[in-house]
Amino acid sequence: MKAVVFHRHGGPEVLESVDLPVPEPAPGEVRVRLHAAALNHLDLFVREGIPGLKLSFPHVPGSDGAGVVDALGEGVTDLFPHLAVGQRVVINPSLSCMACRFCRAGEHSLCERYQILGEHVDGTYREYLTVPARNVKPFPETWTFEEAAAGILTYLTAWRMLITRAALRPGERVLVQGIGGGVALACLQIARFVGAEVWVTSGSEEKLEKARKMGASWGVLYRDPDWAKKVWKQSEKRGLDVVVDCSGTATFSDSLKLLRPGGRLVTCGATTGPRAEVDIRYIFWRQLTILGSTMSNLREFDEVTDLMYSGAFRPVVDRVFPLEEAREAQEYLASAQQFGKVVLRI
Ligand SMILES: [Zn+2]
Structure with missing residues (x-):
C-alpha cells in the first residue's frame, strides 16, 4: 500500500x-x-x-x-x-x-x-x-x-474545551484566538451553536471577514500591537467570560488580562511557543480559572459527531x-x- x-x-x-x-x-x-x-x-x-x-x-x-x-x-x-x-x-x-x-x-x-x-x-x-x-x-x-x-480531532478538542471544561453558556462572550485554524473554527461554530457571542483575532482582514460570515460578532488583527487594548475597549472594560487561547507565548499573558472577574481561560495547545509570563495577581484578585484540555473522552466524541452529522455545523x-x-x-x-x-x- x-x-x-x-x-x-x-x-x-x-x-x-x-x-x-x-x-x-x-x-x-x-x-x-x-x-x-x-x-x-x-x-x-x-x-x-x-x-x-x-x-x-x-x-x-x-x-x-x-x-x-x-x-x-x-x-x-x-x-x-x-x-x-x-x-x-x-x-x-x-x-x-x-x-x-x-x-x-x-x-x-x-x-x-x-x-x-x-x-x-x-x-x-x-x-x-x-x-x-x-x-x-x-x-x-x-x-x-x-x-x-x-x-474529527479539532471538533472533539473544541467540544471538550468549551462545553466540558469551560462550561460555556448561552449569552456569554468568548474570544477565540487565531481564527482560521481548525480548532479555532470549530470553537466558533460550537460557541455559536450554544448561543454564545464570539469575538475573534486573526492574522488577516480576509479571515476576520470570513469569520463574521460564520457568526463572529467582532474581530481584531493580532498583528496590531494594540490588539489587546482594542479588545478591552470593545468590551467597555468589562472583559470576556471565556478566552480560548491555543496560541501560547504570543498571546497567553494578554488573554488572561482580558478576562472579566471570575472568567475562564481554556487552552489545548501552544502553537507560538510553550512559555508565557503571567501576572499571578490577576489570577487571584479577579478569581480567574485556567483550564487545560486535551482531545476528548468517548462520550464527548459521540456528542459532537452526532451533532455534526445531524446538521448542526459542518x-x-x-x-x-x-x-x-x-x-x-x-x-x-x-x-x-x-x-x-x-x-x-x-
Ligand atoms: Zn486508560
Whole structure:
C-alpha cells in the first residue's frame, strides 16, 4: 500500500512516499481503506520531534482519517453488530487502554497509557489502517470523505474545551484566538451553536471577514500591537467570560488580562511557543480559572459527531492535496494561510 512516512525528525523534506505491507486486523480491530486524511498542527510537531516522545521509524503521521471498513477482526461482529464491511467511517484518533482508573471513570483522554493516532503510533497518511473497532464511527452519505476527515480531532478538542471544561453558556462572550485554524473554527461554530457571542483575532482582514460570515460578532488583527487594548475597549472594560487561547507565548499573558472577574481561560495547545509570563495577581484578585484540555473522552466524541452529522455545523475544508503531495500540504499548513482544514486525498 501507498504511505507517506519519515525516517528521522526534521523539516517537510523528511517526508517520503513509500510502499508498506497492508496490515491485518487483530481480534477486536477493524481495517479501514482510507480515502482522506486531514492535517493538524500536531503532524508538524511530531515530524519536528516532541521532547520525550520516542518514535520507531519509519513513522506514519496523521491523526484524522475517513474511509471504508475493509475487514473485520475476530470478535468484532459480536461486540459491534452495527459495523460491517463496506461502511463509510471516521476514525477517533484517541487510543485509550479502557482499563486504568481514568478510563473506568470515563475520562479516556486522561488515560495512563493514552496514545494518539499519528503521534505515538502510526497514523493516517496511508491507504490501509487497523484500529480498535470502538474507534470507528459511521458518517452520513451526504458527507464527503474529505469533510468527514476534517471534522474529527479539532471538533472533539473544541467540544471538550468549551462545553466540558469551560462550561460555556448561552449569552456569554468568548474570544477565540487565531481564527482560521481548525480548532479555532470549530470553537466558533460550537460557541455559536450554544448561543454564545464570539469575538475573534486573526492574522488577516480576509479571515476576520470570513469569520463574521460564520457568526463572529467582532474581530481584531493580532498583528496590531494594540490588539489587546482594542479588545478591552470593545468590551467597555468589562472583559470576556471565556478566552480560548491555543496560541501560547504570543498571546497567553494578554488573554488572561482580558478576562472579566471570575472568567475562564481554556487552552489545548501552544502553537507560538510553550512559555508565557503571567501576572499571578490577576489570577487571584479577579478569581480567574485556567483550564487545560486535551482531545476528548468517548462520550464527548459521540456528542459532537452526532451533532455534526445531524446538521448542526459542518467543517470548513480549505484545500485538498493528493497523498503524494503531503510535503506541500504540510508546508501550506505551516504557512498559516489556510481558513479551515487542509486534507489529503488518498
Ligand atoms: Zn486508560
